Amino acid sequence: MSLLPGRAWRRAALLLPAAVTAAHIGPAATWLPGVRQTLFPGLAGTGGRQHVALTFDDGPDPAATPLFLDALDRLEVRATFFVLGENAVRHPALLRETVRRGHELAVHGWTHDRPWRPAPGRDAEEVARTVRALHDLCGHRPHWYRPPYGILTSGRWLAARRAGLRTVLWSAWGRDWTPDATPASVRARVAADLRGGGTVLLHDSDRYAAPGCWRSALGALPALVTGCRESGLTVGPLREHGHPRASAPSGGRDPAPAG
Template identity: 80%
Template sequence: MSPVSGRAWRTAAVLLPAGAAVAHIGPAVTWLPGVRLLLFPGLAGTGRPRHVALTFDDGPDPESTPHFLDTLDVLGVRATFFVVGEHAVRHPELVRETVRRGHELGVHGWTHDRPWRPAFARDAAEVARTVRAVHGLTGRRPRWYRPPYGILTASRWRAARRAGLRTVLWSAWGRDWTADATPASVRARVAADLRGGGTVLLHDSDHHSAPGCWQATLAALPAIVQDCWEAGLTVGPLRDHVPDGAGGRGRPDHRPSP
């Protein structure tokens, strides 16, 4: 082998792993709201123009999730809960109760880990495992996937597609996982990006957040829904948000009296 060829092989040996890493983590750029909304509106959860999809991550949590279910019952609103598989199998009755009350479930991974290294086989297995768990517990196959931390990688995107799931992130969030979150701050952060056709991200658990932060979210929830109604927007799960979904509850004319 000539010196030139040797250098070429050594360069390729360096560039190929680097290229693989870029290919793996490249889709994570969709975490940026501007990029997501402009280039990937479907991934941002853009749906019916006069509807807002209400979604919750990180549950189920027996300490906090029942409070959200009760509040949503009072509001007459249904939502999509993206569950972590290992939590779902620990609390099967809570999973079933969530569905019994009219909400839908999405997949948030088997665990809530950060996906920095390529792991196609592991990601495919864990997403499929969560799908099987949800289906087995409820008799309903989930349709949606949201990666932990909203960090989408090539392997997780591929795993979701292989499992027949549609990946959906969000267009508005409450930044409700922080220790300094308050009901006012959560409401204000959602309101800053609230628009018809958008998807709102909140959390019904502090499993992977600051302890107790779910209480700020819970306290803000009625005001967030009221803000949607006052803007003439319906509120509901993702199944009612996509163009081929059926209409559902949470219409302004169904809201309770103040």
């Protein structure tokens, strides 16, 4: 009888790390489209049925982002750019130019890392650090968060909540980060999943993907926007998507969004 408590403690010691890991990585199941769109439509970025939210990840990138800004000007479209804090502070003028042209900034994290190990303290600091950087550089507080690789963990979700951000993934993507992507393949991939109220994920940088792959997304933009308009859909940033924003953290100011 006296051995049972010891065995129970040993069993608990073995199970605890597994439980912690499961709690940490469990939300990553929302990366699966079926799970996300069926059970968590808000996380999939579902908004007003006549609108499509156009979003870009991984910038700002001095080689590619200006070309996207020019293309969006020609198309008379505004978008939401999920930026990395480390890129924002490296290229502040480009960040401000993005805002000056009427686009919306959002948080993609400080770095583009994979969150396999629990690090809630680091997650909270890096998300908050990015929020501060965007506010300091552009004078506007972001409202949205998308984790790198779209891998949402409990720590990252809590970090976004504490920073007053709403987490948004996507409902359609172009797989534009792959080495074999082309404008036609990106357009076809987006069209296969996109419906009114959807959120499109593209990338305005190749820093974390195949070299030059951003050209496939850039080349797909005119046909993508034209296709939406021919279907009676407007294209714009998340702030126009009819998607509820998170509230600012307690005691924090929440100025009007950029643009």
